[in-house]
Amino acid sequence: MRKLLALLPFIFCSLAQAQDFMPPLIPWSGESENLLVDKSNPWVTPFELSDGLESPNYEETMAWLTKLANASPLISMTSPAMSEQGRIIHMMIVTKENRFSAAELASSEKPLILIQAGIHSGEIDGKDAGMMLLRDIAFGTKQNLLDEANILFIPILNPDGHERSSEYGRVNQRGPKVMGWRTNAQNLNLNRDYTKLETAGVRLIADIMNEYDPDLYIDVHVTDGADYQYDITYGFVETGGYSPEISSWLAGNYKPEVDQALQDQGHIPGPLLFAANGQDFTRGNVAFAFSPRFSHTYGDIRHTASILVENHSLKPFRQRVLGTYVFLEQSIRSLGNHFQQLQSAVNSDINQAKESIVVKYKFRDTPADTMTFLGISSSKKVSEITGAEYVQWEGKPMQQQVPTLYMDEPVNSVPIPRAYWISAEWSEVIEKVKQHGIQVETLEEPREIKLEYSRLTDFSMNPSPYEGRMRVQSMELEKEYRTLTLPAGSIRIETDQKLGELAVILMEPESVDSFFQWGYFNSVLSQTEYMERYIMEPMMEEMLEKDADLKAAFDAKKAEDENFIKNPRAVYQWFYSQTPYFDQNWKVIPVGREWF
Incomplete structure (x- = not known):
C-alpha cells in the first residue's frame, strides 16, 4: 500500500x-x-x-x-x-x-x-x-x-x-x-x-x-x-x-x-x-x-x-x-x-388567493411540445474495458427536433391553514423560520390551544445521508386534534403573509423540503418508554375481559392481518398503545395547524 x-x-x-x-x-x-x-x-x-x-x-x-x-x-x-x-x-x-x-x-x-x-x-x-x-x-x-x-x-x-x-x-x-x-x-x-x-x-x-x-x-x-x-x-x-x-x-x-x-x-x-x-x-x-x-x-x-x-x-x-x-x-x-x-x-x-399549495410534481403523461435543438452529432460506442455503451461526441453541429418533457403535473397538494404553531423546545427550527424572514408571533406566556397535528402510521428512512442529514424515504400519515399547553417562546406563523407559501413548504411533512423531511424532527421517531411483559400479560387479560369494544377491535385486527397474532411483540405493542401509559407524542410531527 x-x-x-x-x-x-x-x-x-x-x-x-x-x-x-x-x-x-x-x-x-x-x-x-x-x-x-x-x-x-x-x-x-x-x-x-x-x-x-x-x-x-x-x-x-x-x-x-x-x-x-x-x-x-x-x-x-x-x-x-x-x-x-x-x-x-x-x-x-x-x-x-x-x-x-x-x-x-x-x-x-x-x-x-x-x-x-x-x-x-x-x-x-x-x-x-x-x-x-x-x-x-x-x-x-x-x-x-x-x-x-x-x-x-x-x-x-x-x-x-x-x-x-x-x-x-x-x-x-x-x-x-x-x-x-x-x-x-x-x-x-x-x-x-x-x-x-x-x-x-x-x-x-x-x-x-x-x-x-x-x-x-x-x-x-x-x-x-x-x-x-x-x-x-x-x-x-x-x-x-x-x-x-x-x-x-x-x-x-x-x-x-x-x-x-x-x-x-x-x-x-x-x-x-x-x-x-x-x-x-x-x-x-x-x-x-x-x-x-x-x-x-x-x-x-x-x-x-x-x-x-x-x-x-x-x-x-x-x-x-x-x-x-x-x-x-x-x-x-x-x-x-x-x-x-x-x-x-x-x-x-x-396577493394571489390560494386555498391549497402543490408540494410535489410529476412528469406530464405526454410531451408538451418539441423544440429545434441545436445539437452536436454523436455516436454510440461500446467500451472495450467495461463492455458498456457510451456516447462519443463528434464536434459537428446538427439540428434535431426533440420533445420537451415538463415535470409540472401536481401529484400532491395540501390545504393552507390559517396558521402554524411550533413549540419553544424546537428552537433550531424556530430560528430557521426567522432567518427566512417569515413573520412570526412569539408567545410571552404559556397558552392552551387545540391544534391539528400529523401522526406517522408508517415510515422508512433513506439508508444514506443526503447533504449531511438523514431524510425520510417514505411515510403514511393520519391527522388528529390535540389540546396542549404551549410554553412561552413558542411561535405562531400566520400564512396570510408574503412568505406564506414558503411557510407551508417548510411546515407540511408531505413537502420534499419540509423541516420534517430534512430530518429536524427525527427525534420524535424514537419510542422512549416501554412496558415489561410480566406487566403486559395480566393487563391484556383484564383489558379484554372488561372492554368489549377493545376485544372487538383486537379480533378485527387478527382477522385482517394473519401475521399479527404470530408476532408477540406486535401484539404487546398494540395493547400497550391502547393504554394511558403509552407515549402520546411518539411519531407526532410537532407542527400544529390552526384552522379557525
Missing part, C-alpha cells in the same frame, strides 16, 4: 489532462470579444491578463475589487458574512445614488439586481464577468447601466470551495486552468441549502433578500453533461411554480431581450438542458420542477424574479465569461426597461 501511495503522484503526472480527452472544440469568435481591454489598461482584470485562461484566487480577487471600490465613488465593498473556514464573503454595492445602506437601496425608485457567483466555486464564470462589468461601469462606458438599476454583486459566495482549487477541480469543464470545488469546507452543496439554511453563504442570501429586497436575482453556474451548440443556457420557473405572473414577465419581457443581446454578440442562448436519457437528447429535454432547496425556485416561492444560469462546461472559459458579461449587462437593462411591469407581477403573485 505504501508503494502504491508513493507511486500515485507519478501516475497522475504521467496522465494527460482531462482537457485532452474532451470532445472536439468548435472554433468561436464573437462581437463580445470587443469587451476585452488591452493588457496595458490600468484596470485590466487577471482574467484578461491571462488571455481568458485563468481566474484569480480569493486573495487576488479581493485585492483587485478592494482597489476598484477605493477608486470609485460608485462602488462600496461590504463584508456581510464569514465562511466556515473564516474567509470573508464580500459583496459589492454599485449605485449612482450615493446611498449604500440596505434600507436606502430597498426603498429606491430604481430596481435592485442581485448577482451571485461562485456558489459552486469551480463554476466561477460570473466572478470574472462581474469584475469586468464593474470595471466598465466605474471607469469605462457602462456607467449608464446605473440609470437602469442598482447592483449587488457577490463575487464568491463559497470562498472555501473556491480555495480548494487545483488543475483537477472539475474534470468535465474547459477551464479555467485552476478550478475550485463544488461544495463548501463541510462538503455541503450550497445550492441544496435554500430551505434548511445550514451554510454561511445561503444564510447570507436569505439575509440579503430580507434586508435589501432585490427585484431580480441571478445565480451563475456552469453545467455538466452533454455536448451541444448553446454556450449560455439559463432558466427560471416557467410552469408549476409559486409566482405565475413573475414567470410570465420573465418569459415575455425579459427573456426575448436577453436572448437577442446574446445572439447579437455572437453567443447561442438556450434553455436549461437535461437529457432525458442521461446521455444525448434523442429522447427529449427534461424541464424539471426544482424544489425550493435550489436558488431560483427559492426566489420564486419568495415572489422574487430569479434566474439560474448554466454556462456550457464544454465551451472555453473565455467564451463563457464573455457570454456571461453580455447576459448580466442585458439583464440590468431589461430590468430597468420593464420594472413597472415586474412590480405589478410581484404584487399580483403576493
Whole structure:
C-alpha cells in the first residue's frame, strides 16, 4: 500500500489532462470579444491578463475589487458574512445614488439586481464577468447601466470551495486552468441549502433578500453533461411554480431581450438542458420542477424574479465569461426597461388567493411540445474495458427536433391553514423560520390551544445521508386534534403573509423540503418508554375481559392481518398503545395547524 501511495503522484503526472480527452472544440469568435481591454489598461482584470485562461484566487480577487471600490465613488465593498473556514464573503454595492445602506437601496425608485457567483466555486464564470462589468461601469462606458438599476454583486459566495482549487477541480469543464470545488469546507452543496439554511453563504442570501429586497436575482453556474451548440443556457420557473405572473414577465419581457443581446454578440442562448436519457437528447429535454432547496425556485416561492444560469462546461472559459458579461449587462437593462411591469407581477403573485399549495410534481403523461435543438452529432460506442455503451461526441453541429418533457403535473397538494404553531423546545427550527424572514408571533406566556397535528402510521428512512442529514424515504400519515399547553417562546406563523407559501413548504411533512423531511424532527421517531411483559400479560387479560369494544377491535385486527397474532411483540405493542401509559407524542410531527 505504501508503494502504491508513493507511486500515485507519478501516475497522475504521467496522465494527460482531462482537457485532452474532451470532445472536439468548435472554433468561436464573437462581437463580445470587443469587451476585452488591452493588457496595458490600468484596470485590466487577471482574467484578461491571462488571455481568458485563468481566474484569480480569493486573495487576488479581493485585492483587485478592494482597489476598484477605493477608486470609485460608485462602488462600496461590504463584508456581510464569514465562511466556515473564516474567509470573508464580500459583496459589492454599485449605485449612482450615493446611498449604500440596505434600507436606502430597498426603498429606491430604481430596481435592485442581485448577482451571485461562485456558489459552486469551480463554476466561477460570473466572478470574472462581474469584475469586468464593474470595471466598465466605474471607469469605462457602462456607467449608464446605473440609470437602469442598482447592483449587488457577490463575487464568491463559497470562498472555501473556491480555495480548494487545483488543475483537477472539475474534470468535465474547459477551464479555467485552476478550478475550485463544488461544495463548501463541510462538503455541503450550497445550492441544496435554500430551505434548511445550514451554510454561511445561503444564510447570507436569505439575509440579503430580507434586508435589501432585490427585484431580480441571478445565480451563475456552469453545467455538466452533454455536448451541444448553446454556450449560455439559463432558466427560471416557467410552469408549476409559486409566482405565475413573475414567470410570465420573465418569459415575455425579459427573456426575448436577453436572448437577442446574446445572439447579437455572437453567443447561442438556450434553455436549461437535461437529457432525458442521461446521455444525448434523442429522447427529449427534461424541464424539471426544482424544489425550493435550489436558488431560483427559492426566489420564486419568495415572489422574487430569479434566474439560474448554466454556462456550457464544454465551451472555453473565455467564451463563457464573455457570454456571461453580455447576459448580466442585458439583464440590468431589461430590468430597468420593464420594472413597472415586474412590480405589478410581484404584487399580483403576493396577493394571489390560494386555498391549497402543490408540494410535489410529476412528469406530464405526454410531451408538451418539441423544440429545434441545436445539437452536436454523436455516436454510440461500446467500451472495450467495461463492455458498456457510451456516447462519443463528434464536434459537428446538427439540428434535431426533440420533445420537451415538463415535470409540472401536481401529484400532491395540501390545504393552507390559517396558521402554524411550533413549540419553544424546537428552537433550531424556530430560528430557521426567522432567518427566512417569515413573520412570526412569539408567545410571552404559556397558552392552551387545540391544534391539528400529523401522526406517522408508517415510515422508512433513506439508508444514506443526503447533504449531511438523514431524510425520510417514505411515510403514511393520519391527522388528529390535540389540546396542549404551549410554553412561552413558542411561535405562531400566520400564512396570510408574503412568505406564506414558503411557510407551508417548510411546515407540511408531505413537502420534499419540509423541516420534517430534512430530518429536524427525527427525534420524535424514537419510542422512549416501554412496558415489561410480566406487566403486559395480566393487563391484556383484564383489558379484554372488561372492554368489549377493545376485544372487538383486537379480533378485527387478527382477522385482517394473519401475521399479527404470530408476532408477540406486535401484539404487546398494540395493547400497550391502547393504554394511558403509552407515549402520546411518539411519531407526532410537532407542527400544529390552526384552522379557525
